[in-house]
Amino acid sequence: MLLDYFRIALGNLTRRKLRSWLTMIGIFIGIMAVVGLISLSQGMENALLSEFKKLGTNRIVISPGGAAMGPVGGALTPTKFTEEDYNTVKKIRGIDMSASVYSASAYLTFGKQTKQEMVWGFPFDSARIEFYKTQSMFDIGEGRLLRPSDKYKAMIGWGTANELFDKRIKVGNKIYINGVEFEVVGIHKKIGGLAGTASDNMVRIPKSAAREIFNKPDEVSAIFLRVKDGYSVDDVAERIKRKLRNFRDVKEGEEDFSVQTSAQVIAAFEQILGVVQAVLVGLAAISLLVGGIGIMNTMYTSVVERTKEIGIMKSVGARNSTIMIIFLIESGLLGAVGGAIGVALGLGIGKVAEVIAMQFDITSLQAYTGLPLIFGALLFAFIVGAIAGTLPAIQASKLHPVDALRK
Amino acid sequence: MWIDYFRLAFKTFTSEKKRTALTLIGIFIGIAAVVSLISLGQGLKASIDQQFSLLGTDKVFILPGTSAGFDPTNTIKLTSKDLAAVRSTNGVKSVSSMVFKIARVKLSGEVKYTFVMGLDDSDESFESVLESFGVTLVEGRGVQRNHELVSSYRISKGDFFKRPVRTGENMYIEDKKFRVVGTVSQVGNPQDDTNIYISIDDAKELFGISDDQLDYIYVTAKEGVAPADLAEKLKKVLRKTHDVKEGDEDFSVLTTEDYMQTFDIVLKVVQIVLIGIAAISLLVGGVNIANTMYTSVLERTNEIGIMKAIGARNSDIFLLFLIESGILGIVGGIAGIAAGIGMSKLVAFAAASAGWTFIQTLFPWYLTFGALVFSFGVGAIAGTLPARQASKLRPVDALRYE
Numbered sequence: 001m002l003l004d005y006f007r008i009a010l011g012n013l014t015r016r017k018l019r020s021w022l023t024m025i026g027i028f029i030g031i032m033a034v035v036g037l038i039s040l041s042q043g044m045e046n047a048l049l050s051e052f053k054k055l056g057t058n059r060i061v062i063s064p065g066g067a068a069m070g071p072v073g074g075a076l077t078p079t080k081f082t083e084e085d086y087n088t089v090k091k092i093r094g095i096d097m098s099a100s101v102y103s104a105s106a107y108l109t110f111g112k113q114t115k116q117e118m119v120w121g122f123p124f125d126s127a128r129i130e131f132y133k134t135q136s137m138f139d140i141g142e143g144r145l146l147r148p149s150d151k152y153k154a155m156i157g158w159g160t161a162n163e164l165f166d167k168r169i170k171v172g173n174k175i176y177i178n179g180v181e182f183e184v185v186g187i188h189k190k191i192g193g194l195a196g197t198a199s200d201n202m203v204r205i206p207k208s209a210a211r212e213i214f215n216k217p218d219e220v221s222a223i224f225l226r227v228k229d230g231y232s233v234d235d236v237a238e239r240i241k242r243k244l245r246n247f248r249d250v251k252e253g254e255e256d257f258s259v260q261t262s263a264q265v266i267a268a269f270e271q272i273l274g275v276v277q278a279v280l281v282g283l284a285a286i287s288l289l290v291g292g293i294g295i296m297n298t299m300y301t302s303v304v305e306r307t308k309e310i311g312i313m314k315s316v317g318a319r320n321s322t323i324m325i326i327f328l329i330e331s332g333l334l335g336a337v338g339g340a341i342g343v344a345l346g347l348g349i350g351k352v353a354e355v356i357a358m359q360f361d362i363t364s365l366q367a368y369t370g371l372p373l374i375f376g377a378l379l380f381a382f383i384v385g386a387i388a389g390t391l392p393a394i395q396a397s398k399l400h401p402v403d404a405l406r407k
Numbered sequence: 408m409w410i411d412y413f414r415l416a417f418k419t420f421t422s423e424k425k426r427t428a429l430t431l432i433g434i435f436i437g438i439a440a441v442v443s444l445i446s447l448g449q450g451l452k453a454s455i456d457q458q459f460s461l462l463g464t465d466k467v468f469i470l471p472g473t474s475a476g477f478d479p480t481n482t483i484k485l486t487s488k489d490l491a492a493v494r495s496t497n498g499v500k501s502v503s504s505m506v507f508k509i510a511r512v513k514l515s516g517e518v519k520y521t522f523v524m525g526l527d528d529s530d531e532s533f534e535s536v537l538e539s540f541g542v543t544l545v546e547g548r549g550v551q552r553n554h555e556l557v558s559s560y561r562i563s564k565g566d567f568f569k570r571p572v573r574t575g576e577n578m579y580i581e582d583k584k585f586r587v588v589g590t591v592s593q594v595g596n597p598q599d600d601t602n603i604y605i606s607i608d609d610a611k612e613l614f615g616i617s618d619d620q621l622d623y624i625y626v627t628a629k630e631g632v633a634p635a636d637l638a639e640k641l642k643k644v645l646r647k648t649h650d651v652k653e654g655d656e657d658f659s660v661l662t663t664e665d666y667m668q669t670f671d672i673v674l675k676v677v678q679i680v681l682i683g684i685a686a687i688s689l690l691v692g693g694v695n696i697a698n699t700m701y702t703s704v705l706e707r708t709n710e711i712g713i714m715k716a717i718g719a720r721n722s723d724i725f726l727l728f729l730i731e732s733g734i735l736g737i738v739g740g741i742a743g744i745a746a747g748i749g750m751s752k753l754v755a756f757a758a759a760s761a762g763w764t765f766i767q768t769l770f771p772w773y774l775t776f777g778a779l780v781f782s783f784g785v786g787a788i789a790g791t792l793p794a795r796q797a798s799k800l801r802p803v804d805a806l807r808y809e
Contacts, residue, residue, distance in 0.1 A: 022698040023698060076508055078581055283440065286440050286685060294695040297433075301702050
């Protein structure tokens with residue numbers, strides 16, 4: 001029964017080949033654009049998310065400054081933390097590992113050149129070093145991690161080592177930070193860093209050395225925390241906020257610090273990406289709308305042309321619903337077949353863009369080709385077709401058999 | 408003769424109302440989207456150009472880092488050494504520098520965070536330094552003493568704190584008392600319109616910034632000195648103080664024109680991407696026209712046969728169908744232009760009520776005219792193949808066709 005409907009619909013589509021093709025082109029162009037864009041933006045989002053997940057999802061960063069801008073905002077705010085702020089929060093229930101760091105922009109001299117670079121003072125005791133070893137942002141490419149006994153020793157980012165100066169910095173070389181000599185003991189692996197998370201351009205030194213060369217005995221730039229398994233990150237963050245508000249004597253809503261969980265950082269990135277994606281896909285979807293109108297047009301024409309046929313079918317017993325289904329299947333097929341071609345081409349576009357991006361060393365642009373996208377797009381194309389066909393199909397089904405035959 | 412072609416085309420439209428309407432909608436949607444995007448893009452460009460013309464064309468801007476505009480993650484700063492070197496460069500009339508932070512500001516117990524800019528007015532008046540940031544004083548005066556501040560549009564209008572701030576009132580920045588002595592004009596984007604301007608000395612003290620952590624230096628060229636030449640000279644001077652070779656600069660030196668161009672390029676790229684994507688729907692609309700025309704040729708095969716039998720030439724038939732498809736395009740285009748204008752006005756209105764008066768619409772004649780020509784072109788091109796097919800029909804076959 002249903003098979004017959006399909007046969008009738010297919011028969012009609014193949015009879016008017018040119019028209020069917022033109023109608024499907026309308027749909028496939030739209031689906032191609034939408035699928036291509038979603039594939040690329042979703043791929044980018046996935047790359048970002050995996051980057052974040054590598055950093056761990058049970059992290060909290062506390063930074064001075066009320067505008068919730070995370071670690072980046074720290075450089076823009078005049079508010080300062082001290083080790084006392086750190087001592088207030090580090091014993092809070094649910095915190096597994098913590099570190100307070102001091103960072104500042106400094107003059108870095110290597111050979112005869114002097115450049116500005118970000119210098120981070122991290123605590124390097126054995127417990128924390130074990131923790132750093134599990135962190136990808138501390139991955140060492142050459143040399144070694146800092147040890148508790150190190151003082152005027154430094155680990156540098158890949159970019160600092162290879163790109164900042166005319167000459168490459170090697171393990172064992174001497175560099176000067178604000179005029180003070182340091183020995184480079186380790187060079188980090190290339191991160192290809194995303195803004196705001198980690199960077200290839202920085203110097204890490206023991207916090208005690210940083211305190212000395214910057215002459216900041218007590219200032220803290222940021223506090224990094226890891227939440228113990230089994231504790232809710234959000235609850236811990238709330239406890240930190242309460243405790244810090246008390247300590248800094250500020251009211252709720254007037255905080256001069258920000259407490260950001262990894263989930264919040266991820267959510268902020270996702271939101272930005274989501275808006276961009278919505279704008280682009282929304283614009284591309286306009287062409288799908290136009291394609292849908294094309295289907296509707298074709299179906300109306302088809303109904304007019306087949307008025308006699310409909311009359312005959314009705315006079316030999318076809319019910320209104322049968323006629324309606326036949327036409328719906330026809331328009332749905334136009335949508336689905338156009339959609340299938342569009343999905344294939346859209347994924348192709350995504351892949352091509354990915355390959356081109358690779359040539360330019362952009363590895364975060366990866367085409368997403370997941371099943372949800374493929375099936376979602378196919379289903380959507382079918383629905384566009386079916387919706388576009390609804391009005392013409394209703395018109396066809398309501399034809400009066402006698403009038404239809406007389407035409 | 409020509410009138411007849413048109414009359415025939417219109418007869419088809421009225422006999423196939425539904426099909427004609429649907430085909431028109433296809434073109435209309437695409438043109439509306441493209442027109443509104445272009446209009447908003449051109450409006451934005453006009454606003455930016457106007458903003459820059461406020462700065463004056465004899466200025467040279469020096470920023471740390473290699474990207475134009477303020478990069479919040481940038482940790483490289485300009486130093487007092489840079490400032491001194493710039494000041495002693497030939498052709499420089501006056502120099503000013505700037506530092507900024509996001510600071511805690513308080514008005515009658517209400518705490519907010521906003522950008523606080525410390526401006527150096529040692530060479531020029533505070534008012535003229537403000538102007539090089541694209542804002543003009545509209546009320547009160549510039550900062551003359553310590554612990555005075557100039558507020559901005561949204562702060563003075565009461566869009567930032569719960570109540571408007573008046574000249575003569577006191578506010579707190581990082582718990583230090585400041586007197587409001589003036590207000591500047593509206594920039595048109597919500598962030599810049601909540602800036603607070605104070606003297607650079609206050610800012611350095613308040614925020615613990617040293618003389619070697621400048622965020623921005625700007626230079627006014629002496630009369631008769633071309634800013635582009637001065638910029639080149641300054642680049643050379645700064646390469647020396649920064650100890651870098653050409654091409655390795657960790658600073659940017661931009662004339663007003665460079666600055667404008669940087670923005671224009673970004674805007675153009677965004678515009679091309681958005682319009683390109685929106686234009687896909689025009690392509691689909693064109694395909695729809697082609698489809699409608701093929702159907703029309705098919706349905707009127709008999710008619711074509713009759714016309715040919717009584718002497719119509721191939722070119723007559725071709726023209727007849729081409730006019731039909733061209734009209735479809737142009738009528739859809741006119742409706743689309745009207746809808747596009749309305750849509751962009753709506754967007755601009757929504758943006759303005761959110762503080763973005765910077766986003767404006769612009770309808771240059773070439774946009775309207777271009778969209779019309781384009782929509783006609785789409786219609787005509789889409790109609791060419793069907794029209795050719797119609798014109799090549801053999802009269803005998805056409806008459807026999809059922």
